[in-house]
Each structure stands twice: as structure tokens, then as C-alpha cells.
Amino acid sequence: MHCSHFTARRCLSCTELATAYPDQLSAKQRHCAGLLSAWPRIDWLPPVASAESGFRNxxxxxxxxxxxxxxxxxxxxxxxxxxxxxxxxxxxxxxxxxxxxxxxxxxxxxxxxxxxxxxxxxxxxxxxxxxxxxxxxxxxxxxxxxxxxxxxxxxxxxxxxxxxxxxxxxxxxxxxxxxxxxxxxxxxxxGDLRMPVNDRVLHLRPQSFFQTHTDIAAALYRQARDWVEEIRPTSIWDLYCGVGGFALHCAGPWRKVTGIELSAEAIASAIRSRDELGLARMEFIVGDATDYVRQASERPDLVIVNPPRRGIGEPLARLLDESPAVESVIYSSCNAESLARDLRSMPAFEPVRARLLDMFPHTGHYEVIVLLRRREVSST
CATH class of the missing domain: 2.40.50.1070 (OB fold (Dihydrolipoamide Acetyltransferase, E2P))
Structure with a gap:
């Protein structure tokens, strides 16, 4: 993508713009794989590329x-x-x-x-x-x-x-x-903006968060749904659920799904989408993810986490690690450094698959989604 502002050095926000896009994507893949090199058995799926221009919503x-x-x-x-x-x-x-x-x-x-x-x-x-x-x-x-x-x-x-x-x-x-x-x-x-994504309609209120790249967000939700349909859990927690993108995509008629998010505006948006879709076995709750997990009396089969750049942090990572009922975790991260740190706090889980999605072209940032499975406990 040519940009006169970048050439004239008026705006340098797209720090990697001078690098050919295929090379940008390859560099991100190497960077992410390097940060997660402590888990060499990860099956890396092909990265999801972005359009080079006109992608930001x-x-x-x-x-x-x-x-x-x-x-x-x-x-x-x-x-x-x-x-x-x-x-x-x-x-x-x-x-x-x-x-x-x-x-x-x-x-x-x-x-x-x-x-x-x-x-x-x-x-x-x-x-x-x-x-x-x-x-x-x-x-x-x-x-x-x-x-x-x-x-x-x-x-x-x-x-x-x-x-x-x-x-x-x-x-x-x-x-x-x-x-x-x-x-x-x-x-x-x-008071809300309709956001059709895949076969779902999300709703954004003014103070709700949504990814800046709709096409890549759609691919991210599809990847999570594919893994969920393969695993077929009966219950899911979607922690840091925002307006419910992951939860709504992973819902099923016999599957109980609970979304947790601090933003009341985002939860109101998620509830509206849920009601429009008639998803009776889905609940959205305003609250802190770590507090919710700590106080919950039961655990689901699968947990989805999509935290901010700081990651989920050691307290939540430890709670999930020490919850034997949780057999799988899907971790969507916009910061592979905090992701790697959190994975080290979850030794009971093995990262088995991962995929990089280029949410932020022409920068050094990206999204990565990882499937974790609980390690089998030896009987000896």
C-alpha cells in the first residue's frame, strides 16, 4: 500500500509499511513461533492474511x-x-x-x-x-x-x-x-450499531469494544467455532467476552454457554444478540473474569479467553490450571508475550494448535489463537 503521509513522514503509525506485505506476515509468524518455542509440538495452521488497504472499521x-x-x-x-x-x-x-x-x-x-x-x-x-x-x-x-x-x-x-x-x-x-x-x-x-459477522449479528453500543478489522474478527470466530465443534463440549465459559462474539458463534442447542465481561454496555449488547437468536442456554454476566472463576461452584468443559494485551494473569491462569473439569482452553491473544507468560502458569495444559491472524497489517502487532488441551495424568 502506498501512503503519501508515510513517504513524507507526516504519519509513521504504520511502522512496517515499507516492508512488502508477504514479508510482514512471515516476520510475524516467526516472531510468534519464537515466543512459543517452549512448546515445539504446536501444530501451526496457515496464517490468515489481511487485505493491504481499506480494512479498518x-x-x-x-x-x-x-x-x-x-x-x-x-x-x-x-x-x-x-x-x-x-x-x-x-x-x-x-x-x-x-x-x-x-x-x-x-x-x-x-x-x-x-x-x-x-x-x-x-x-x-x-x-x-x-x-x-x-x-x-x-x-x-x-x-x-x-x-x-x-x-x-x-x-x-x-x-x-x-x-x-x-x-x-x-x-x-x-x-x-x-x-x-x-x-x-x-x-x-x-443506541447501537448492527455488526453482521459470519452468520451472527452483533450489536455495538458506544462504549462497547469490537475488533478493528471485521474480516479478521470473522475468521477468528470461525476458527474458535471449528475447534469447539470438533471438541463438542457441553458447557463453555467465554471470559472477557465483550459483545459476545466468541460465545454467540460457539453456542449450540444443547450447550450451556456463559459470557463474563466487566463492561455493562458490552453485556447489554451481547444479551440483545442472544435474544434475537433465541439462544436459551446462554447467559451473559457483568463481572470480573478472575472473581467469577474463583467463586463459581462448577467448571465447564471448555473455556475461551480473549483478554486485553496484559493477558489473563497468573491468578486466573492458576485457577484454570487447577480445575480438572476444564479439559480445553481456547486462548485468543493480541500480545504473544503475555500469552507465553500465561501458558507458563498453566503447566497442566499443552498447546496443541495455533493460528496467527493479521488483525493489524503494516504494524508489528497481530492476533494469535491457541487451542490448549489438558495433559493426561499418568496412573503410575
């Missing part, structure tokens, strides 16, 4: 410049805005939506937040696109001061972007390197 745009001439993109090394509305990571339809959003900022008189001066209101635009082309727009604001102007200008924006399904304001009043705050104010009639 989410834009996180710093808003700079002025209300009359907003700049959507990033802040350069000099603190000035770099406009990235033509970034090749985004689809053509997502790129096309940015012009209407910039006009909306101008017409509503939304003052971009000046980091150096610590003044202004609008900090970020967070835009998510569904496979159907529907959009969710979140405006991260410093305060509620310009909410009347936002509401007044919203009808014109919806007319220009008929596929804009969800609009909200996130309040982040503090001057610190935290993208968003806790409070969300819904401005649109609808």
Missing part, C-alpha cells in the same frame, strides 16, 4: 485546527494537526463520511481542543463502520457546553449521511492521555 481522529477549518487525523511531532481523512486503511465509504463530519464541526462551531493551551471543547471523533456501511459517530468533548449546537446541527448531518445510525457525545473533561471518559450522552434515536 474504526477511525480514531484527533480534532485540531479551528472550528472554521477543522483537521481530522493525528497530532504531528510539532503539535500541529495532520489531516488523515484520505488514510488508505479506511474504506472509501468511511473516507467519504469525514467531509460531512468536518462540515458538521464547522457549522456547529465546535472548537477543537488545543492540547498546548488546554482550551477548546472537541477532542476526538471516533467513527465505526459496520459491514453494511452503517456508521456510529462518537464525539469526545471536554464538557456539555456545546451540546445545544450539536443537537441543532444533527438533522443536517443525518441528511448528508443517511447510514449514520448512532451519534453520541463522550465527556472527557480531564487533560490527560486517556481517550474517553465514563459518561456517554446519546444524541441519536438508536
Amino acid at each position: 474504526k477511525a480514531k481522529m484527533v480534532v485540531s485546527g479551528s472550528a472554521r477549518r477543522p483537521v481530522l487525523g493525528i497530532l504531528g511531532a510539532d503539535g500541529k494537526g495532520v489531516d488523515l481523512r484520505d488514510c488508505g486503511l479506511y474504506s472509501a465509504s468511511l473516507q467519504a463520511s469525514f467531509e460531512a463530519m468536518a462540515d458538521f464541526i464547522r457549522d456547529a462551531g465546535l472548537t477543537p481542543y488545543d492540547v498546548a493551551q488546554r482550551r477548546g471543547e472537541l477532542k476526538f471523533l471516533l467513527v465505526t463502520e459496520s459491514p453494511d456501511g452503517e456508521l456510529m459517530l462518537r464525539l469526545v468533548m471536554r464538557s456539555e457546553a456545546q451540546l445545544p449546537a450539536l443537537r441543532a446541527g444533527l438533522p443536517a448531518l443525518l441528511q448528508r449521511l443517511p447510514k449514520l445510525a448512532v451519534v453520541s457525545v463522550n465527556l472527557q473533561p480531564e487533560h490527560k492521555a486517556v481517550l474517553e471518559g465514563e459518561r456517554e450522552i446519546l444524541l441519536s434515536e438508536h
